[in-house]
Every structure is written in C-alpha cells, then in structure tokens.
Amino acid sequence: MAWDFSTEPEFEEKLAWMRGFVREEIFPLETLDLTHEQFLKAIAPMQAEVRAQGLWAAHLPPELGGGGFGQVKLGLMHEILGQCSMAPVVFGNNAPDSGNAELLAVGMESSGRHDHREKFLQPLLDGKIRSAFSMTEPGAGADPTLLTTTALRDGDEWVINGHKWFTSNGSVADILLVMAVTNSDVHPYQGSSMIVVPADAPGVNIVRDIPTMEHPTEHFGRIGGHSEVIYTDVRVPYDNLIGLEGEGFVLAQKRLGPGRIHHCMRWLGQSKRAFDMLCERAVSRYTHGSVLAEKQTIQNWVADSMAEMSAARLMTLQAAWKMDQVGAPAARVEIAMIKYYGATVLYNVIDRAIQIHGSLGFSTDLPLEHMYRAARAARIYDGPDEVHKVTVARKTLKDYKPVEVPTEHVPTRREAAKRKFAEILDMTSE
Numbered sequence: 001m002a003w004d005f006s007t008e009p010e011f012e013e014k015l016a017w018m019r020g021f022v023r024e025e026i027f028p029l030e031t032l033d034l035t036h037e038q039f040l041k042a043i044a045p046m047q048a049e050v051r052a053q054g055l056w057a058a059h060l061p062p063e064l065g066g067g068g069f070g071q072v073k074l075g076l077m078h079e080i081l082g083q084c085s086m087a088p089v090v091f092g093n094n095a096p097d098s099g100n101a102e103l104l105a106v107g108m109e110s111s112g113r114h115d116h117r118e119k120f121l122q123p124l125l126d127g128k129i130r131s132a133f134s135m136t137e138p139g140a141g142a143d144p145t146l147l148t149t150t151a152l153r154d155g156d157e158w159v160i161n162g163h164k165w166f167t168s169n170g171s172v173a174d175i176l177l178v179m180a181v182t183n184s185d186v187h188p189y190q191g192s193s194m195i196v197v198p199a200d201a202p203g204v205n206i207v208r209d210i211p212t213m214e215h216p217t218e219h220f221g222r223i224g225g226h227s228e229v230i231y232t233d234v235r236v237p238y239d240n241l242i243g244l245e246g247e248g249f250v251l252a253q254k255r256l257g258p259g260r261i262h263h264c265m266r267w268l269g270q271s272k273r274a275f276d277m278l279c280e281r282a283v284s285r286y287t288h289g290s291v292l293a294e295k296q297t298i299q300n301w302v303a304d305s306m307a308e309m310s311a312a313r314l315m316t317l318q319a320a321w322k323m324d325q326v327g328a329p330a331a332r333v334e335i336a337m338i339k340y341y342g343a344t345v346l347y348n349v350i351d352r353a354i355q356i357h358g359s360l361g362f363s364t365d366l367p368l369e370h371m372y373r374a375a376r377a378a379r380i381y382d383g384p385d386e387v388h389k390v391t392v393a394r395k396t397l398k399d400y401k402p403v404e405v406p407t408e409h410v411p412t413r414r415e416a417a418k419r420k421f422a423e424i425l426d427m428t429s430e
C-alpha cells in the first residue's frame with residue numbers, strides 16, 4: 001500500500017499563512033512576562049483571526065466546529081504550532097483542552113448524553129472555559145491500574161474522593177476530567193470511569209501548582225501549571241459521567257492516540273527551531289582558526305540532527321497516516337514508537353544547539369535553556385519512554401516463536417539444502 005502524506009495546494013497555503021502568523025504575531029509574546037489576564041487579552045484578536053481563517057479547533061469534526069482534517073493535516077499544523085508553546089492556545093487546540101474536547105465528543109457518542117455538548121463541549125470549543133485531565137496520582141502514574149481515587153454512586157450523584165497531581169492547567173480550569181475507580185470488584189480496566197467535576201465544586205481543593213524543572217518558581221493560576229488536587233467528598237450529578245460506567249480506560253486510549261501524534265509534531269517544530277539556531281551559530285561563530293561550521297564535530301551535529309529529525313518526521317507522519325486509514329488501535333506500535341523516538345530527538349537537538357552556543361546557550365538570553373528544561377518532560381508525560389518501549393517490544397515479539405535451533409543455523413540449513421538439491425549435488429560428484 002502506498003503511503004501518501006501530501007495535502008492539497010489550498011491547505012499548503014493555510015500552512016504558509018500559519019508559519020508567518022506564528023512567527024510574526026505569537027513569537028514576540030514569549031519575551032514578555034504577562035499575567036494570565038494580560039495574556040488572554042493579547043491573544044483575543046489573534047484568536048479571532050484564526051477563526052476567520054477557518055483554523056480554530058481544527059482537531060474536531062466539522063459538526064463540532066472543527067476542520068475534520070484528519071491526523072496528517074493536523075500533524076502538519078502542529079509542527080508549526082509546536083515552535084512556540086503559546087501558539088496552540090491561539091489556535092484553540094492546546095493540550096489538554098483539545099484532547100478533553102475529543103474525549104467529551106467520544107463519550108457523548110457512547111452514552112447518548114448529548115446535553116454534554118451544551119454544558120461542557122461547546123463552551124470549551126468556544127474558548128469560554130478551560131479544562132484539565134486529572135488522572136495521575138502521587139502513587140500511580142505509569143501504571144494507572146494502581147489508581148486509588150474512587151467515585152461511589154449515591155442516588156443520582158457521584159461522591160468522589162482522591163488525591164491527584166500533575167493535573168496540567170488544573171489551577172486555571174473550570175472543569176476537571178477525573179479518572180476514578182467506580183467498581184472495585186472488577187479489574188481496573190473495566191472498573192474505572194471518567195467524570196466531569198466543576199473546579200468550583202465543594203470539596204475540590206487545588207492545593208498548588210507544583211514547581212517543576214520547566215517552571216521552578218511557583219506561579220499559581222497560570223496556563224501551563226501542573227496542579228496537585230485533593231478531592232474530598234465531592235458531589236457531582238451522575239450524568240457528569242463521560243461515556244459509560246467502566247469505560248475510563250477505553251476512552252483514555254482513544255484520547256491519547258491523536259494526542260501523541262500532535263505532541264510529536266509539536267516537538268518537531270521545537271527541534272527545527274533549535275536546529276535553526278544551531279546552524280545560524282555554526283556559520284556565524286569564529287574560533288580556533290575557522291567558523292564552527294568547518295569543524296567536523298559540528299558537521300556531525302548538523303548531519304545527525306537532520307537525519308534524526310527527518311526520521312522522526314516520517315515516522316510520525318506514517319503513524320498519522322495509518323491512524324487516518326485504519327484507526328488508532330491498529331496504529332498502536334507506530335504511535336508508541338514516535339512517542340519515545342520523537343522525545344529523544346527533541347532532547348538531542350536542543351542539547352546540541354545549547355552546546356554550540358557555549359555560555360550564551362546556557363544563559364536565559366536565548367530560549368534554548370527553557371526549551372531544554374521543557375523537553376525533558378516529554379520523555380515522562382503521556383507515558384514514560386520505557387512503557388512505550390515495552391508496548392513496541394511486546395507487540396513485535398508476538399510474531400516470533402521459540403525454537404530449539406536458530407532458524408538461521410548454517411549447519412542445519414546446509415543439511416536441508418543438501419537434501420533439497422541432492423540430485424544436482426549427485427550429478428556434480430559424478
């Protein structure tokens with residue numbers, strides 16, 4: 001089957017517009033230390049322009065106000081948006097809102113509770129409210145079967161108790177999509193559910209935004225924070241259930257597939273930005289008798305980075321294409337591969353770009369040090385590298401059977417070949 005990542009000329013024009021818009025309008029915001037309110041004010045006219053271009057919330061199907069683009073086109077868009085962490089917000093497809101909107105849409109399909117559209121989905125799409133995805137707990141991350149947060153049914157309400165952390169955007173969210181155990185008598189894969197919890201519901205305590213390697217100083221209430229949240233006897237209507245009871249893991253998988261394609265394409269946008277800085281410095285900096293571009297180590301960095309970025313890009317587009325053709329479950333191995341491969345490429349390219357800039361690269365006079373700190377998390381969130389490698393290895397190894405003698409064992413093959421060609425061999429010995 002041929003792979004085809006091409007898009008029509010009209011879409012290429014949109015991509016060209018996006019490249020200019022992100023660079024000219026959004027990049028300058030990075031240099032300012034805006035409050036949440038100032039930031040929202042600054043991006044409002046930009047968001048209007050994005051809507052006018054028909055590019056707002058493009059990840060959703062047309063009936064929900066999106067572009068119905070499919071993963072290849074979305075991937076190409078995210079490659080441009082990924083250059084700047086603020087750009088996805090301007091385009092209405094920032095994580096976690098974009099994934100959460102998809103989750104609500106998929107949940108409505110299976111539950112038939114279409115009032116979720118008016119209550120949660122439409123305001124989220126219109127950018128009137130923000131959301132967060134509250135799954136990881138201090139004691140359960142890479143293995144979500146260990147989650148201990150519970151949601152018990154009491155009449156027509158859920159009563160939720162638990163302790164979450166790293167709920168991204170939790171402190172600016174209006175709604176929290178909480179993963180909880182709703183039936184402890186069955187395996188967590190069948191006994192976990194997702195429930196919409198308004199952030200102002202009694203019993204929801206957004207304790208703090210956890211200072212991280214990316215944002216070492218705590219700033220409570222800004223986009224991009226990662227919140228610790230305690231839920232104590234939080235009561236929400238039963239109908240806030242997303243999808244069906246016990247469908248939590250199925251829904252999480254549906255949400256994470258496209259999300260990982262978008263992550264990887266955004267990382268490629270970041271990698272390319274770091275790579276451009278690397279190359280610019282290579283041809284500009286003179287030391288030890290030549291410009292850096294003439295030193296073989298630097299040439300190796302340029303060549304390795306180009307090859308790694310090209311490989312990651314093709315792998316990601318192929319995963320996107322496969323998802324468009326046969327759906328996310330069939331593309332599981334491809335999606336897992338790009339998650340750890342793309343994260344490593346991002347990290348390597350930024351690291352080389354810092355190194356070539358020497359002390360300037362280490363300083364905050366360039367965006368590289370911040371990009372580097374943010375990139376480190378890519379190898380952890382959405383499942384750490386090791387877990388994705390387990391998926392790839394397990395699925396791959398399923399195609400192999402244990403043997404007593406290796407299939408390629410030459411003496412054994414020689415004996416078989418002798419028997420197969422006995423007639424010819426007999427003729428030659430005559």
Ligand SMILES: Cc1cc2nc3c(=O)[nH]c(=O)nc-3n(C[C@H](O)[C@H](O)[C@H](O)COP(=O)(O)OP(=O)(O)OC[C@H]3O[C@@H](n4cnc5c(N)ncnc54)[C@H](O)[C@@H]3O)c2cc1C
Nearest residue numbers: 133134135136140141142166167168377381382383384386
């Ligand atoms: C920046 C950032 C944003 C995040 N945003 C969100 C969010 O919005 N919502 C949310 O719910 N969560 C979020 N998370 C949490 C994230 O999903 C978890 O950090 C991730 O799932 C790993 O869980 P953990 O941190 O508890 O690590 P652990 O589960 O403790 O794993 C620690 C390490 O153990 C190793 N390991 C684990 N399993 C295996 C295995 N099977 N084989 C080999 N090694 C293994 C890996 O090296 C792994 O890094 C975010 C995390 C970060 C860093």
